[in-house]
Amino acid sequence: MTMVRMADGAAALDEDAATWGEAGRRARRARSHADPQKEHGRHGATAHESRGEGRNVNAVERALSLAAGAWLASMALKRKDWSALALGVAGGALLERGVSGHCPVYGALGVTTARDERPTRLHGAAATVDAKKAQRIERAMTIHGRGADELYLFWRRLENLPRIFQHLESVTEHDARRSRWVAKAPAGRTVEWEAEIVNEVPGEVIAWKSLPGSQVPNAGSVNFRELPAGRGVEIRVVLEYEPPAGKLGVAVARLFGEEPAIQVREDLRRYKALVEAGELPVSEIPGQGERARVAEFNAQVSRGDTGADLGGFQERAPGEAHEPTHVPTPADAERGINTSEPATWEART
């Protein structure tokens, strides 16, 4: 039973792939190399249940069992004859069934009525994201002028992902499936986790999930769909994660402009600009912060220290495209507008 929720968590991502049309259908066919535990979990009844050890009675039945068991037990206590023993045994069994949620009869028959229940917390090797605590981020964009295979290859090399997602510090690939991720957290801290790829179809989909013991349990997928008539490639990113400080933590992060949904949106916007235009739009907002940023960026350009080839994507000017490490973020944008403060760029008349 404990595996059911995990299956849902990972399956949710696969379902995304499924609703994504042909890519999803092929993704499911290709799932043979996906996590076998997940396959198991998808079928609901686990090894525990078939051996008759796990919970197999749903909440309604358990309540009825408790009530009936209590009533039988009270009857048993009132009677002085032999029937008291029978009532007591039956009442006790019902009480046990109600308290434990396990029915030996169901177990023997291989039946469960508890399959649809969702425990509040995941356990076990396969658990990934707790649906009740999870934040889900979904963002789609269209990139013009590149093929799905080309874009896929860039994303599939997970070590490239920190170049897209600013709050990822690094991804280190151990082998074809397993990798270690380090992300920036508020207050200068970092969080780390091990992840493995659970699904991949070249040119179409990559799905990954964190492994047990993660500080931030999470799962993600990216789908690529080549549009007809040269209309570009639709890329859809889905991320699910358990925020370390729960929903309150998300609210606090939002106050500081660090809400992951916004970060992802802006990260993807930057990625699109880099791929399509070969550079990020930057204005010369007259303010000291912006000047400093421009200076930092210029220093980087003059060092030639950029290498933003996006996996060989810069056909326009190979080796000459530059990716600044710090470009305007949504917070900057907000700072840049909606303020009535006078520009710090003093007029020197």
Place this chain on the structure above:
Amino acid sequence: MRACCWQGVEKVQVDRVPDPEIINPRDALVRITSTAICGSDLHLYGGKVPTMKRGDILGHEFMGVVEEVGKGVRNLRKGDRIAVPFDIACGNCYYCQNDLWSLCDNSNPNAAALEELNGFSSSGLFGYSHLYGGYAGGQAEYVRVPFADVGGLKIESGIEDEKVLFLTDIFPTGYQAAEQCGIRRGDVVAVWGAGPVGQFAVASAFMLGASRVLCIDRFDYRLAKARDLWGAEILNYERDTDDIVETLKQMTGGRGPDHVIDAVGMEAHGTGFYDEYERGKQFAKIQTDRAAVLRQAIQACGKGGTVSLPGVYTGFIDKFPMGQAFAKGLTFKMGQTNTHKYMRPLLEKIERGEIDPSRIISHVVKLDDAPRMYEVFQEKRDDCLKVVLKP
């Protein structure tokens, strides 16, 4: 360098500010030789466009000489003379590739904010608020031009600045307004507003085959230009008519104009009670845009015609005569000008002598006179039609 900076509502001044510099690979640094005040700058001047900040450099119509280029610019060199479109476009996204340059996906650093407002972002613009990217404008001695490799149009003949400067905005804007009407030979076109864009809309409508162009304004000196320069039939709505819609209908044999062009936009003037009502609503923020001209244009447009809007709208309007528009089977075309699309063909027309855009210029002054000229242009004093500034 010196630059004309926005300092608040109806307050601009020429300040000394740091010189711009190359930031991105596809940038060029341009020494400006001529720049102009656009009618849409008056929306900024009047405080009608949000997210302006004190110190922002104004100006989106400019040309000059390339001083320096970034590493990614292969087609321009120091010393090239270029005119620069007011909209900034990457040249590679779907919209740029389909000649919809003003809808570029990748040129606005504040795309998120504009997306919040409009649902989608559009291209960055020079000197036109932080919603449109916060780019420094060209009413200055120097300007940084992002994506100069696709924007900068080289002017290789010795033709004077004044004849080609308006390729950067108002000539293509007037031309797009006429072109998107789908004018066929013999059509009658009505143009509201005899300002700079209206002038070019009138001229372009004739170029594209209109048999008559009717121009509506309240300033005789501007109407006279439209008549004398291009041959428009003119109508002063304050003096010549009580009912502009009926008058236009009678002037066109009961058919109404085949197409109508609103070259006025969100700060339209009207007459009488209705004008006061519009101003009151805009003041009370019930509507953001005054739509007197747009409503008239829809009402006046003949059956099956096109309502073309080069005039700028930014927010909401009410009492939109949708039923009339539907009943008459009208087509609406609008949006910022896809300037890049028109610059080269229109330059060729100018070089062939088919049109001389400099004829609308009323003032050529020094950059330092910009604050005074904003005021003159805003108040339509001194027969002001188009101001060119020389840094």
